[in-house]
Amino acid sequence: MTENKTVPPYSQLARVYDLMGADDHSIMMTEYCLRIFKRFHIKPVKVLDLCCGTGTALKIFSDWGCTVSGLDRSAAMLGIAAKKLKGRRIKLYQKSLPKFRLFEKRGRKEVRFDLVTCFYDSLNYLTTQRDLKTAFRSVYEHLESGGWFIFDMYTEASLRILWGGQIYAGALDDIAWIWRNNFQKRRKTAECETTCFVKTGEKWDRFDELHVERAYENEKIITMLKAVGFVVKGFYKCHTFRKPGKKTFRVCGVAQKP
Ligand SMILES: C[S@@+](CC[C@H](N)C(=O)[O-])C[C@H]1O[C@@H](n2cnc3c(N)ncnc32)[C@H](O)[C@@H]1O
Incomplete structure (x- = not known):
């Protein structure tokens, strides 16, 4: 693993x-x-x-x-x-x-x-x-x-509705991604956990990033x-x-x- x-x-x-x-x-x-x-x-x-x-x-x-x-x-x-x-x-x-x-x-x-x-x-x-x-x-x-x-x-409407508890995913030939989002009402901040897979040759690389917006x-x-x-x-x-x-x-x- x-x-x-x-x-x-x-x-x-x-x-x-x-x-x-x-x-x-x-x-x-x-x-x-x-x-x-x-x-x-x-x-x-x-x-x-x-x-x-x-x-x-x-x-x-x-x-x-x-x-x-x-x-x-x-x-x-x-x-x-x-x-x-x-x-x-x-x-x-x-x-x-x-x-x-x-x-x-x-x-x-x-x-x-x-x-x-x-x-x-x-x-x-x-x-x-x-x-x-x-x-x-x-x-x-x-x-x-x-x-x-x-x-x-x-x-706030976008972070609450578009990011709040939503999961987005997409795939192209050589890239795939998943965004897992959540919104904290009190602080008006949203987190987007991003996981991406990128194909290089025959291999797929994975990376994870955390994006926080207010x-x-x-x-x-x-x-x-x-x-x-x-x-x-x-x-x-x-x-x-x-x-x-x-x-x-x-x-x-x-x-x-x-
Ligand atoms: C959503 S992207 C937008 C990029 C570009 N303006 C566009 O319209 O495609 C956000 C950009 O903001 C930069 N960024 C975020 N926080 C920053 C900061 N505190 N200082 C400088 N750049 C920052 C990121 O590195 C990233 O390139």
């Missing part, structure tokens, strides 16, 4: 992330961003994608002519991103939220961007209010005046954004310009540094 150790989130999932179609969300978010840009007359030039994962959004922003940088704590995810972005001048930082500081190549000046994005419930991985607020502050400090922050997050009330998120200095320009049911409702699974925030 083989012993399966749980490894850090995304350290193994990275190699199957795009194959499972998980990066489709980035594509949808960049399309939604185009509509947000139009609505608020945003013309991004210098973009930072936080929790950039395998770099799909970075590639799209770069195709649009933006100067882009990505940040993620997972070396494995950044490794896939680096391959995808080969030949492009894109800076990738291996750093962790909540507090991050990025400096110009030489010197002590912090790099500033005119757009910071963070897609696919990456911010839900911050499981304390303090960490979420610190992350918002770090974003604020890395924006030019007038710069924008666009992000999406899971809501939900925040919409009002709380807005209050924290305002507390660090942002003007909240929009807070929507994601992919629309409608107000989120009680059953909304994903919200999108659009905030501007004055």
